[in-house]
Amino acid sequence: MKNNIHEANETVHHEFYRLGDGRKAILRSTPRPVTPFGGLAVLVEFWRQLDLPGAVRSLLPFDYTSPNSHGPLNILLAFWLGVAAGARRFAHVNLLRSDVALRELLGWKRWPGEDATRAFFGRFGWKQIDAFFPALNAWLLAKLKRQGVTLDLDSTVFERYGRQEGAKKGYNPRRPGRASHHPLLAVLAEPAFVLHGWLRSGNTTAGRGVMAFLTEALLLLPEGWRLRCLRADSGFFDQALLGFLEARELCYIVVARMTKSIKLHCAGVREWRELDENYAVGEFRTALQGWAGERRFIVVRERVRENKRAVGRKLIDVPGYTHRVFVTNRNDAPEALWRDYNQRARIEQRICELKDDLAADSFCRREFFATEAAFRSVLMLFNLLSVWQGAALGEKREYKRPVTLRMEVFLCGAVGGRSGHKHVLHMSSSWGGLEKRKPMIEQTLRWCRSIAPRLEQPGEKPRNIPPGLLQN
Numbered sequence: 001m002k003n004n005i006h007e008a009n010e011t012v013h014h015e016f017y018r019l020g021d022g023r024k025a026i027l028r029s030t031p032r033p034v035t036p037f038g039g040l041a042v043l044v045e046f047w048r049q050l051d052l053p054g055a056v057r058s059l060l061p062f063d064y065t066s067p068n069s070h071g072p073l074n075i076l077l078a079f080w081l082g083v084a085a086g087a088r089r090f091a092h093v094n095l096l097r098s099d100v101a102l103r104e105l106l107g108w109k110r111w112p113g114e115d116a117t118r119a120f121f122g123r124f125g126w127k128q129i130d131a132f133f134p135a136l137n138a139w140l141l142a143k144l145k146r147q148g149v150t151l152d153l154d155s156t157v158f159e160r161y162g163r164q165e166g167a168k169k170g171y172n173p174r175r176p177g178r179a180s181h182h183p184l185l186a187v188l189a190e191p192a193f194v195l196h197g198w199l200r201s202g203n204t205t206a207g208r209g210v211m212a213f214l215t216e217a218l219l220l221l222p223e224g225w226r227l228r229c230l231r232a233d234s235g236f237f238d239q240a241l242l243g244f245l246e247a248r249e250l251c252y253i254v255v256a257r258m259t260k261s262i263k264l265h266c267a268g269v270r271e272w273r274e275l276d277e278n279y280a281v282g283e284f285r286t287a288l289q290g291w292a293g294e295r296r297f298i299v300v301r302e303r304v305r306e307n308k309r310a311v312g313r314k315l316i317d318v319p320g321y322t323h324r325v326f327v328t329n330r331n332d333a334p335e336a337l338w339r340d341y342n343q344r345a346r347i348e349q350r351i352c353e354l355k356d357d358l359a360a361d362s363f364c365r366r367e368f369f370a371t372e373a374a375f376r377s378v379l380m381l382f383n384l385l386s387v388w389q390g391a392a393l394g395e396k397r398e399y400k401r402p403v404t405l406r407m408e409v410f411l412c413g414a415v416g417g418r419s420g421h422k423h424v425l426h427m428s429s430s431w432g433g434l435e436k437r438k439p440m441i442e443q444t445l446r447w448c449r450s451i452a453p454r455l456e457q458p459g460e461k462p463r464n465i466p467p468g469l470l471q472n
Contacts, residue, residue: 033100038414088359101416124373146224152347153232158361165368168203199372206235256325281334357402391447392440
């Protein structure tokens with residue numbers, strides 16, 4: 001008996017035997033629009049409530065004139081939805097191109113494909129990037145409650161396997177000698193938000209251009225927000241950066257590079273305060289070569305143990321211990337500063353999420369600025385997902401990685417249909433359905449209403465907001 005059978009109505013089906021009980025089952029095609037990403041409806045609805053399309057449309061530095069084009073707004077939204085659904089290459093944006101149910105949910109006749117997406121990012125030069133992404137980031141950040149924030153600086157490595165512009169040999173611990181890009185990131189610890197990002201050539205050092213980068217990043221903080229502290233690792237230990245922060249009266253904790261002079265000062269510390277049987281703290285003040293004055297250094301000494309890897313550097317003059325040294329302009333107790341800096345580990349998690357969950361290192365074109373535009377778009381998607389979490393799940397919720405949101409919320413089998421003249425998306429109850437996601441939609445609606453723009457009071461000084469950001 002043949003398994004492939006043509007019925008009278010030309011429908012093809014396939015008979016097979018189930019693995020569990022051996023009973024016969026049938027596979028059939030259906031003309032109904034089916035999607036595995038019905039849960040993206042909650043994200044689409046949040047973007048509508050935010051008027052994200054209006055903000056993007058008003059800030060995009062270019063437009064298409066062809067009546068047959070998809071339009072830059074639709075291409076960018078389709079790219080964001082594709083990455084949220086799991087796309088890891090430009091070719092993967094075609095993942096949703098055949099998703100008729102999702103396309104009907106958006107009200108689009110066509111879905112932008114790989115070529116349209118590549119061409120869209122190819123239109124970006126440095127002027128277009130500078131005009132679009134910082135303003136869009138500032139627009140979104142202004143939606144959040146004003147607060148004191150901690151800013152973490154870090155760099156990472158994007159490995160490259162072609163001849164892309166800016167792909168040079170530089171610091172690459174995983175693949176020494178391999179060409180790479182070396183992005184620089186400024187991430188807010190609370191809330192989880194990428195304030196700014198640069199894509200840089202692979203042969204740059206961690207702190208290259210950091211003062212110009214920070215100048216741009218600080219301008220993105222909304223009025224009324226206070227920078228509580230800046231934290232950075234030893235790659236940013238530089239007199240120029242410390243002087244830059246002090247001139248602006250900004251607090252900082254930076255890991256000191258273990259030079260010969262720093263090691264001698266560590267070995268010379270005589271007053272140690274024991275925190276427990278393994279840890280002790282001390283401090284000293286000194287001015288290194290080229291410095292205009294003394295600065296405060298905090299030293300954390302950790303006893304070397306067999307059952308735990310000690311963090312820090314060993315000194316010949318002080319056997320049995322490792323030492324970590326921080327330079328700071330804060331007056332807090334050494335242990336408080338050490339524990340504060342340890343929270344900086346979150347930026348490593350954010351970078352991991354950007355690369356592993358959202359493939360920020362995988363959308364690459366030959367042109368440097370086209371690659372940077374795709375990179376900055378992924379950073380913006382991360383921020384949109386983070387803000388959605390705070391709105392839909394509450395500020396006191398447990399933070400969830402983008403891949404967790406994809407599995408728990410965005411993945412939901414659904415079937416498209418109609419009710420009169422209205423499109424309907426029937427979400428599968430076995431995936432949680434609308435019952436699980438409707439409270440999220442209602443919560444985001446309440447959140448968006450709570451941040452509605454208020455009227456300026458008579459005599460109130462207007463805020464310095466970039467043009468177009470108030471066109472909601």
